[in-house]
Amino acid sequence: MITLVKRPTPSRLWIVLTPLVAVLLTMVAGAALFAMLGKDPIEAIRTIFWDPLFNPQFAAYSRPQLLVKAGPLILIAIGLSLGFRAGIWNIGAEGQYIMGAICGAAVGLAAYPIDAWWVFAAMVLGGLAGGTAWAMIPAVLRVAFKTNEILVSLMLVYVAENLLASMAVGALRNPEGGGFPGSRNLSQYPAAANPELIAGTGMHWGVVAAFIAVIFAYVILSRHMLGFQIRLTGQSPRAARFAGVNAARLILICLGISGGLAGLAGLFEVSGPAGQISIDFGSGYGFTAIIVAFLGRLNPIGILLAGLLMALTYIGGELAQFMLGLPASAIQVFQGMLLMFLLALDVLTNYSLRWRKRETA
Amino acid sequence: MSIKTILASATVALSLSTAAFAQDPTKVGFVYVGPVNDGGWSQHHHESVMEMKEHFGDAIELVEQASVPEGADAERVFTQMALSGADVIFATSFGYMDPIINVAAKFPDVKFEHATGYKTAENVGVYSARFYEGRAVEGLLAGEMTKSNKIGYIGSFPIPEVIRGINASYLEAKKVNPDVEMSVVWLNTWFDPAKEADAAQALIDNGVDVVLQHTDSTAPQITAQKAGDVYTFGQAADMAEFAPMPRISSIIDVWAPYYIERVQAVIDGTWESDNTWDGIGAGMVGIGEITDAVPADVKADAEALRDAIAAGDYHPFTGPINKQDGSVWLAEGEVADDGALAGLNFYVEGLTGDIPQ
Amino acid sequence: MGSIDPLVLLAAIMMASTPILLAALGEMVVERAGVLNLGVEGMMITGAIVGFVAAYESGSPTLGFVTAALGGALISLLFGVLTQFLMSNQVATGLALTLFGLGLSSLIGQSYSGLRAPLTPDLHIPVLSDLPVVGRVLFQHDAMVYVALALVVGVWAFLKFTRAGLILRAVGESHDAAHALGYRVKLVRLCAIAFGGALAGLGGAYLSLVRVPSWTDGMTAGAGWIALALVVFASWKAFRVLAGAYLFGGISVLQLNLQAAGSKVPADLLSMSPFLATILVLVIISARKKGATAAPAMLGRVFHASQ
Known part of the structure; x- marks a missing residue:
């Protein structure tokens, strides 16, 4: 029978190969699915993976949009990956993202209509504070009472969603919006807007922040004491304790960073692409980012690529919907398959397959 | 300009010309x-x-x-x-x-x-x-049909569109039945079948026997059907599969004629920006068939109301109407203007409860 | 306006709570085996659609529920194989399962929206159903309400009194020790995952066959996430899952009833209260036990037998 034997170090070959194989397998399985739905499978696959990048009609617009869509995913996933590496499980990034958006937008809306440079700066601080504070709840509970942070951070997502709905119809509602839910549009309030920095590139402050976060995480993990502590704690909490790592401090730092980055992502989204606090502002970026973090193997460069890949399937999927009439659900299944294949094949990087005779397991 | 872009634009030009040809x-x-x-x-x-x-x-x-x-x-x-x-x-x-x-x-x-x-x-x-025109007709039917004098309204979000509907149906129900009371349940969703079913059940458990809804699923219809002597109205679609009981009529969104007219204008090159707010008269709001569960005289009254609104002889928001707090909104004979209706954010006098803020 | 009749309210709560009760009970068993499956929502909605299709095509609600359980179990095995044999991360895989399940169900359900499920009859239990007042409230529901209650007792007895239950708990507390004792950790976990999937499927089907009863896209609307919260709230104990389900279901039903009765209620505060209560319970448990939470020790950890 086949058994898995743990490799002493992850296979470099398979680190590169698994995503490629997974994408190929998804293309094959997806093509079968699209064929079953009566669509031309080749054309569907081409529309999803090729057209957003190279179709002359769309590419000039779609390529920058990849950055807009991937930016928040990468920013959140980078923060999460630090904690995940140390065995600290923040799965409530969606809640921190929403709270960052609420707090940041609240600052901007309170300042309306002041036109000064510090408005946006204050909003950034507000977003950072909102996300960090929301993540500090599970962090402090974990440190003080050893309460499981997975569950607390998850519960707080629902609380944040309820808060968002009540803010959109209540405190933050646009007073000139005819009673409709939703705040003022921040992208139409220049001092608070987060516009495209260079026209036609999709770059806004959130994307810039995502790139900075990638570099920052890379440096921390490879050259900094904190990175060493994170990796050591992840590999062996006991060894880390002997090495003098302060576990409580690490929990506070990791959750704080991930919450802060998620909050920033929320702020940049609400002041830029989304524009306003609305009832369904929370679009699941916080959960998708968890998947992105794992697809990127908790490695900053990997996360950058995984975020772009996810964004590509979103944008290509949209194109396939209206160009070919594929149902939205088929695209969702397609994305699900891609994730499943990636997760399934990941085993090959850390384990090798061996044939061996059957023995008592 | 690279070869690629030249080729690309050539293909585009080519496809454009063939398309124009066809x-x-x-x-x-x-x-x-x-x-x-x-x-x-x-x-x-x-x-x-x-x-x-x-x-x-x-x-x-x-x-x-x-x-x-x-x-x-x-x-x-x-x-x-x-x-x-x-x-x-x-x-x-x-x-x-x-x-x-x-x-x-x-x-x-x-x-x-x-x-x-x-x-x-x-x-x-x-x-x-102008869905509120249809709501007025529903309100008349609800006021006439209720035996417990309690009618229920499942609201989605507290926005003017929904509040208009609540006010319009309550005003008309009150006119034909001064003892009527209306309970509003807010769900904060347009569409959540399980929650809508629970809301309908909660209303029925509290003695309501006519349920109006401004959410989109058929779940309240099924709940009412199970409960027995409860009346409902189809929403957005006719929901005729629930006729004659519990669904005794419906408000239907009739978009197709508008879509045909506007697309035709684009084809003809005559399209211009517009601000259309049409009601029963223009055919954008349809009143689904009033079933035999409704007594003939009530049905006739409802149809008369429908026709009066369609002809423009009657406006559902005609004074005297007071706000919930008792202050005057519309004086005797005064008709609400479209601006006020578009931003309507308060209950009329007689409705209990608060609009969630 | 009228006051709320507590007995009528209880009857409504029994119905409203059944889907989350079933799903949470299944997830509890999964977690007791040391596995965290965040894909409950995906399994529920899969159960909702396959149960609906089977019941609609065959005209038999019973067949619908059986199919829903099988469908839920089948899709949960996708998670099982990935996490147990391919050792993928449970959090990520569970989330992927939810995404996959939501898409799949909506794809299957394309031609089934707007149709009516065959009616699941209410039981008429001799003697009990005829009791005055109580009989009408407690003993005239459809069979699934009682199946769910029976499952609570069954799961409790299984975990407490049977050898298999002991093994399952041992696997959840220390997979290495269980492995050393010769138990097949992965097999036990796979069975638990499938059981959890089956119950989530039943919970979903209860929505599409009894409570709504018709198919609509995304109709579970977050019930799976509430079930996850519920397991924690119940600190992994069967009867507390029941109490929690009635409490969670009760709060949402009560909220609607208070509105219907004309009381002024802060609706958003009430709707977030179950989650705040769950956090509070978690903190109290962990503070009281000085860190030894009620959570199974191996929750979410990957097991790989090193030779």
């Missing part, structure tokens, strides 16, 4: 907020679009996209549609308002139509239906 069909795009089989709002738009497509046949090319979240994703979808060569794009949800205005500014040659919004531009028209 009598370039007008490309019409539709974007929905929900899935096209949600049983309510999006499904009904989609079905109207199918009618429109049937009318034009090959003269138009139809592209649709469902389940598009409001916000940044919507803006991208509109842009991509415009880039793909759409001549007119219909955005069928209120939350698409700011994205559509942004995209319209970038594509001055593309026409945009936005349902239920209020921001227009040179190439952006808005359209909505």
Whole structure:
């Protein structure tokens, strides 16, 4: 029978190969699915993976949009990956993202209509504070009472969603919006807007922040004491304790960073692409980012690529919907398959397959 | 200019010329907020679009996209549609308002139509239906049919559109039945079948025997059917499968004629930005058949009300009407103007409870 | 306006709570085996659609529920194989399962929206159903309400009294020790995952066959996430899952009833209260036990037998 034997170090070959194989397998399985739905499978696959990048009609617009869509995913996933590496499980990034958006937008809306440079700066601080504070709840509970942070951070997502709905119809509602839910549009309030920095590139402050976060995480993990502590704690909490790592401090730092980055992502989204606090502002970026973090193997460069890949399937999927009439659900299944294949094949990087005779397991 | 772009533009030019040769069909795009089989709002738009497509046949090319979240994703979808060569794009949800205005500014040659919004531009028209006219007819039926003198209203979000409907039906119910009381249950969702079923059950458990709904699923109908002596009204769609009981009538969104008219205008090159708010008279709001569960005289009254509204002889918001706090809103004979109705955010006198803020 | 009749309210709560009760009970068993499956929502909605299709095509609600359980179990095995044999991360895989399940169900359900499920009859239990007042409230529901209650007792007894239950708990507390004792950790976990999937499927089907009863896209509307919260709230104990389900279901039903009765209620505060209560319970448990939470020790950890 086949058994898995743990490799002493992850296979470099398979680190590169698994995503490629997974994408190929998804293309094959997806093509079968699209064929079953009566669509031309080749054309569907081409529309999803090729057209957003190279179709002359769309590419000039779609390529920058990849950055807009991937930016928040990468920013959140980078923060999460630090904690995940140390065995600290923040799965409530969606809640921190929403709270960052609420707090940041609240600052901007309170300042309306002041036109000064510090408005946006204050909003950034507000977003950072909102996300960090929301993540500090599970962090402090974990440190003080050893309460499981997975569950607390998850519960707080629902609380944040309820808060968002009540803010959109209540405190933050646009007073000139005819009673409709939703705040003022921040992208139409220049001092608070987060516009495209260079026209036609999709770059806004959130994307810039995502790139900075990638570099920052890379440096921390490879050259900094904190990175060493994170990796050591992840590999062996006991060894880390002997090495003098302060576990409580690490929990506070990791959750704080991930919450802060998620909050920033929320702020940049609400002041830029989304524009306003609305009832369904929370679009699941916080959960998708968890998947992105794992697809990127908790490695900053990997996360950058995984975020772009996810964004590509979103944008290509949209194109396939209206160009070919594929149902939205088929695209969702397609994305699900891609994730499943990636997760399934990941085993090959850390384990090798061996044939061996059957023995008592 | 690289070879690639030259080639690309050559292909585009080529395909454009062949398309022009084959009598370039007008490309019409539709974007929905929900899935096209949600049983309510999006499904009904989609079905109207199918009618429109049937009318034009090959003269138009139809592209649709469902389940598009409001916000940044919507803006991208509109842009991509415009880039793909759409001549007119219909955005069928209120939350698409700011994205559509942004995209319209970038594509001055593309026409945009936005349902239920209020921001227009040179190439952006808005359209909505005066559902409150239908609500008034429902209110009359509810006031007449209730035996417990308690009617229930399942509300979605506390926005003017919904509050208008609540006020319109309550005013009419009160007119025919001074003892009537109305309970409003707010769900904060347009569509959540389980929650809607629970809400209908809660109302029925509290003695309500007529349930009106401003949410989109048929769950309240089924709950009422199980409970027995409870009346309901179809919402958005006719929901005729629940007739004659519990569904005794319905408000139907009739979009197809409007879509046909506007797409025709695009084909003819006569399209202009508009602000359409039509009701029963123009045929945008349909009153579904009033079933035999309703006594003949009540049915006649309801139909008379419907016809009076359609003819413009009667406006459901005609004074004297006081606000909930007792202050005067409309004096004797005064009719609410469209501006006041569009932003309506208070209950009329007699309704209990608060509008959630 | 009228006051709320507590007995009628209880009857409504029994119905409203059944889907989350079933799903949470299944997830509890999964977690007791040391596995965290965040894909409950995906399994529920899969159960909702396959149960609906089977019941609609065959006209038999019973067949619908059986199919829903099988469908839920089948899709949960996708998670099982990935996490147990391919050792993928449970959090990520569970989330992927939810995404996959939501898409799949909506794809299957395309041609089934707007149709009516065959009616699941209410039981008429001799003697009990005829009791005055109580009989009508407690003993005239459909069979699934009682199946769910029976499952609570069954799961409790299984975990407490049977050898298999002991093994399952041992696997959840220390997979290495269980492995050393010769138990097949992965097999036990796979069975638990499938059981959890089956119950989530039943919970979903209860929505599409009894409570709503018709198919609509995304109709579970977050019930799976509430079930996850519920397991924690119940600190992994069967009867507390029952109490929690009635409490969670009760709060949402009560909220609607208070509105219907004309009381002024802060609706958003009430709707977030179950989650705040769950956090509070978690903190109290962990503070009281000085860190030894009630959570199974191996929750979410990957097991790989090193030779």
